[in-house]
Amino acid sequence: xxxxxxxxxxxPELEIQNPTSEARNSQSATQxxxxxxxxxxxxxxxxxxxxxGVSLQIDRGEKVALVGxxxxxxxxxxxxxxxxxxxKGRMSIGGLPVVKENLPQIRARVGLVFQNPDDQxxxxxxxxxxxxxxxxxxxxxxxxxxxxMRALDLVGMSAYAERLSHHLSVGEKKRIAVATVLxxxxxxxxxDEPSAGLDPRARRSLINLLRELPHTMxxxxxxxxxxxxLFTRMVVMDNGQVVADGPTATLLNDDALLEAHGLERV
Ligand SMILES: Nc1ncnc2c1ncn2[C@@H]1O[C@H](COP(=O)(O)OP(=O)(O)OP(=O)(O)O)[C@@H](O)[C@H]1O
Ligand SMILES: [Mg+2]
Numbered sequence: 001x002x003x004x005x006x007x008x009x010x011x012p013e014l015e016i017q018n019p020t021s022e023a024r025n026s027q028s029a030t031q032x033x034x035x036x037x038x039x040x041x042x043x044x045x046x047x048x049x050x051x052x053g054v055s056l057q058i059d060r061g062e063k064v065a066l067v068g069x070x071x072x073x074x075x076x077x078x079x080x081x082x083x084x085x086x087x088k089g090r091m092s093i094g095g096l097p098v099v100k101e102n103l104p105q106i107r108a109r110v111g112l113v114f115q116n117p118d119d120q121x122x123x124x125x126x127x128x129x130x131x132x133x134x135x136x137x138x139x140x141x142x143x144x145x146x147x148x149m150r151a152l153d154l155v156g157m158s159a160y161a162e163r164l165s166h167h168l169s170v171g172e173k174k175r176i177a178v179a180t181v182l183x184x185x186x187x188x189x190x191x192d193e194p195s196a197g198l199d200p201r202a203r204r205s206l207i208n209l210l211r212e213l214p215h216t217m218x219x220x221x222x223x224x225x226x227x228x229x230l231f232t233r234m235v236v237m238d239n240g241q242v243v244a245d246g247p248t249a250t251l252l253n254d255d256a257l258l259e260a261h262g263l264e265r266v
Contacts, residue, residue: 034060034094034188034216035081042076042087050076051087052240058188058216060094065227065248066220068237069262074220075115077237078190081218082110094187108137111181111215115192117173121165126157126176129165133184151183152176156205170197178206188216195223224266228252236261 035058042051050073058064066074079085081093083103091098093109114120123129130148139147152158155175160168165176174197181189194210195203207226210217221227227234227248234251236244238261244251251257258265 032060033092034058034062035218036090036092036095037077037080038090040077040080040087040089040091042080042085044076050240051080054089054237054240054242056235056242056245058218060216061214062233063210063217063231064219065231065234066218066237067222067224067227067234067263068243072237072261073240074237075192076240078112078192078218078220081188081190082107082112084112108184109187111184111186111189113177113181113189113191113194115196115220117170117177118166120177120180121173123165125161126152126163126165126168127161129176130161130179130183133180137184147183147185148179151179154182154209155179156202171199171202174198175202175206178209182213186215188218189213191217191219193221194219195221195226224252224263228266236263238262 035056037054037056040051040054041049043049054073054077056077066077068074076085080087080091081098083098083100083106093106096102096105096109098106121129123132127148130151131144134144134147148161149158152161155178157172157175157179160172160176165173168176174194178191178194191210195206198206203223203226207230210219211230219231231248234244234246234248235242236251236257243261244254244257252266255265257263
């Protein structure tokens with residue numbers, strides 16, 4: 001069981017279809033991709049269509065920002081990447097198809113930080129929250145302790161190990177949520193608005209941390225200054241679709257694009 005598996009988010013019936021042999025063959029041609037999403041469609045149980053044919057490829061080591069207005073479908077897309085929500089389409093992580101039988105491996109590969117940290121933190125103490133994933137993978141007690149302390153150190157929260165998770169401020173919880181995935185050392189970090197609610201110093205430390213981490217990253221955010229500073233590639237979503245995908249420097253200078261999708265020039 002993984003961290004994501006045990007969150008209070010509802011997991012609807014899995015509907016992932018087994019890839020056809022043609023799909024499997026095309027997977028082998030894209031082994032170098034860390035993330036490969038093709039024509040993903042998803043509707044919530046109430047019938048709301050949230051993803052309308054999203055395709056996105058991310059190379060190993062690439063850091064990509066995901067932006068777009070409220071309700072664009074950014075969080076919905078992220079929740080698909082480790083099978084918490086399941087739409088129709090094809091998806092793979094490091095060449096491994098996201099299908100029901102692969103979910104334990106997929107969840108070890110995808111370090112997903114939820115938009116709302118209360119969906120991620122459920123143990124009494126910060127230490128236990130960060131230790132949860134490594135413990136369930138079966139690391140020794142010493143290894144777990146080392147991973148927890150290293151992850152807390154990376155987010156500047158070493159002093160918080162024995163604090164009660166549910167008593168922390170939103171910004172503190174956010175940083176602990178990032179630590180819970182860093183402790184797992186995943187292949188790809190999928191961070192949903194990691195800088196939201198952080199004070200300027202914590203935001204600056206987060207930016208520095210994300211810059212230094214070698215992981216492949218997909219980071220959703222409304223913080224366009226962070227995007228301009230940190231990400232050379234930017235994907236814009238609106239109304240359940242990818243409406244632009246390209247160099248950040250180009251897209252952030254495209255006034256018509258910014259205007260059409262509710263983004264501000266920074
Ligand atoms: N559980 C749900 N049931 C029905 N509709 C939902 C549910 N969760 C989200 N939606 C809808 O799906 C659409 C996409 O929502 P999503 O949370 O993915 O947007 P987002 O791009 O992450 O927005 P934000 O910037 O506000 O975080 C929205 O219209 C939202 O109202
Ligand atoms: Mg969201």
